[in-house]
Amino acid sequence: MRGFDLTPYRRSTVGFDRLFDLIENNARINAGDNYPPFNIERLSEDKYRVTLAVAGFRPDELEITAQQNLLQVSGRKEDVSKTEQGKYLHVGIANRSFDRRFELADFVRVESADLADGLLVIELVREVPEAMKPKKIAINGGQLIDINKDQRAA
Structure with a gap:
């Protein structure tokens, strides 16, 4: 990662600060060891x-x-x-x-x-907590459908 500048990516993205920090810190910490x-x-x-x-x-x-x-x-x-x-x-x-x-x-x-x-x-x-898993939302006031239900049954 030496010599690789992430500044252009930081300027054109929003919310990826943690990812760029991880990349830069990892390059510094593990360099050569x-x-x-x-x-x-x-x-x-x-x-x-x-x-x-x-x-x-x-x-x-x-x-x-x-x-x-x-x-x-x-x-x-x-x-x-x-x-x-x-x-x-x-x-x-x-x-x-x-x-x-x-x-x-x-x-x-x-x-x-x-x-x-x-x-x-x-x-x-x-x-992943149940509350964070994706759910399908029915239109017109129907019930919620758990999209993971089909995967667990298989």
Whole structure:
């Protein structure tokens, strides 16, 4: 995102300020830092999975915090050179602390988290409140028709 100016889009759009802020902040925060590596999967229309490679971290060294529209995963590790000084001839396995942030869409919440085989797997689900789902409106004073009813019956 370096060198990409969003100003022309900001001038010609209304109500997209949050989107442009997210793009600019993400470009600044994650520029050049790819640790720990991660995958984001879409499992279905409303289910997602974030997988982080956190080999060497124990569950008590990891912290997952979910706030409104933000998922933050942190890992705290002591520097190997300070704790095991003199025992290692070469340290090639990344063993450093990290903070990884993921911006979440509205109504996305963390369903579960699991650590196995060096992978931290976080399951996410989007739950749109019933009041926010689209409804068909009948003309001439008829009743409301729930357009999601047909999809749920299928």
